[in-house]
Amino acid sequence: MIVTEDLLYRAVGDVFAVRDRRVFGALIAYRGHLLVAPAEAVERLVARFRPFGFTPFLRAEAGEVVLQALPLVETVERQRIGVNVVLFVLTCFSTLASGALFFASPTFRPLGSGNIVTALLTGLPFAFTLLAILGVHEFGHYFTARYYKAAVSLPYFIPAPPIVLFGTLGAIIRMRSPARDRNSLFDIAAAGPLAGLLVAIPALYVGLQWSLLGQIPPGDVLHFGDPLLLKLLVRMKFGAIPNGMDVFMHPVAVAGWAGFFVTALNLFPLGQLDGGRIAYALFGRHHRTVGFATFGALILLGIATQSLNWFVWAGLLFFLVGFNHTPPLVLLIPPVPIAFS
Incomplete structure (x- = not known):
């Protein structure tokens, strides 16, 4: 299927009121406002974008909502165990x-x-x-x-x-x-x-x-x-x-x-570790700052204690884990650390 920007534009009509639409290579961006709640919007958009090979991301920017359509980042093939x-x-x-x-x-x-x-x-x-x-x-x-x-x-x-x-x-x-x-x-x-x-x-x-x-x-x-x-x-x-x-x-x-x-x-708050995901959930785009601070703390502990162990852990985390994390689909909903529902 050849996917044009117009197909995606028609797919968002009852979910997102588009004020501006732009294409940046493989990225398609719409500016405007949501017509439904963010959670409902992402459910509809994921289902509609997936057949076209795209994944929707909702972001807040300059008082508006930005809907980004990126080439599919979800693995949809049948899992082999x-x-x-x-x-x-x-x-x-x-x-x-x-x-x-x-x-x-x-x-x-x-x-x-x-x-x-x-x-x-x-x-x-x-x-x-x-x-x-x-x-x-x-x-x-x-x-x-x-x-x-x-x-x-x-x-x-x-x-x-x-x-x-x-x-x-x-x-x-x-x-x-x-x-x-x-x-x-x-x-x-x-x-x-x-x-x-x-x-x-x-x-x-x-x-x-x-x-x-x-x-x-x-x-x-x-x-x-x-x-x-x-x-x-x-x-x-x-x-x-x-x-x-x-x-x-x-x-x-x-x-x-x-x-x-x-x-x-x-629970180290870096990258794709559980602690890194928790740090992203709590601090959003500032999660990298938390990760760098953790890495720096390990180095300082190594210097203060003159123990090679802290430097080894810092090196493993730096080279094997890193500081990056895949963002969630919606960055409009404020985090609630303890969810009872």
């Missing part, structure tokens, strides 16, 4: 192997010994708990996005060597279309961390009930950072820890700790 399934199976094996390595500690007795299948099964408590946390996190995003009619992929689990970050680099979903507005963007972004924590917190609590207090062995040991909740739960379970002793965390507790770790990383 083969890649999702293969990655999930690989991640199951890598996290099972990672869990089996944790069970190799002399503090915890393996479920059995012998063939490789039996050895891998010793990693099941860790793998199941960690995958549950990651899966619930991503499906929190998924179902919230579907509720707001945003096109979104199923989760992609990312396997990793068992000795690297617990056998997985986490999981992601792809936003295949922009969010409708800043309110829905906030809800979609916040739903994942909140859902994941609903599993991570009980996992950490239950895992600590199965953990043991013991003498710190000589040589190198793996120490985990102590978030406030972990310190509180350890205090409730074991009381004051004597010098030379520490808590040997059960693999389920390690998986719960990993859930907090992943959530903390995702």
Whole structure:
């Protein structure tokens, strides 16, 4: 189909009163005012523009509403889940192997010994708990996005060597279309961390009930950072820890700790991370300022503490995440951070 600007112009007639119309290459821009509420307008325009291969964006500019038509930015083809399934199976094996390595500690007795299948099964408590946390996190995003009619992929689990970050680099979903507005963007972004924590917190609590207090062995040991909740739960379970002793965390507790770790990383207010989406929902075009401030704070922490870790995180965020974020379709509705409807 050959799409002319006139076809799009006729499609907006009962939604948008056009005062001025211009074409800038692939961008078509209309100035005027809406004839219906913004939420209803974008629903109608998305449905009408999609067959023509365009996506509508509503913006406020100089006291007027600007309707921009851009070449389709929504992925509309049927999703193939083969890649999702293969990655999930690989991640199951890598996290099972990672869990089996944790069970190799002399503090915890393996479920059995012998063939490789039996050895891998010793990693099941860790793998199941960690995958549950990651899966619930991503499906929190998924179902919230579907509720707001945003096109979104199923989760992609990312396997990793068992000795690297617990056998997985986490999981992601792809936003295949922009969010409708800043309110829905906030809800979609916040739903994942909140859902994941609903599993991570009980996992950490239950895992600590199965953990043991013991003498710190000589040589190198793996120490985990102590978030406030972990310190509180350890205090409730074991009381004051004597010098030379520490808590040997059960693999389920390690998986719960990993859930907090992943959530903390995702909440950095940069780019396409959950925190970056929340920052865009709250601060709009100023989200990049928040991102640069976060990056600068990490650099300053590295200088102040003389710790290379802060510089590593700053570098990873700068090169792998960045500071850009896809804008929502409507930038006319003021954000309401807590939505009850």
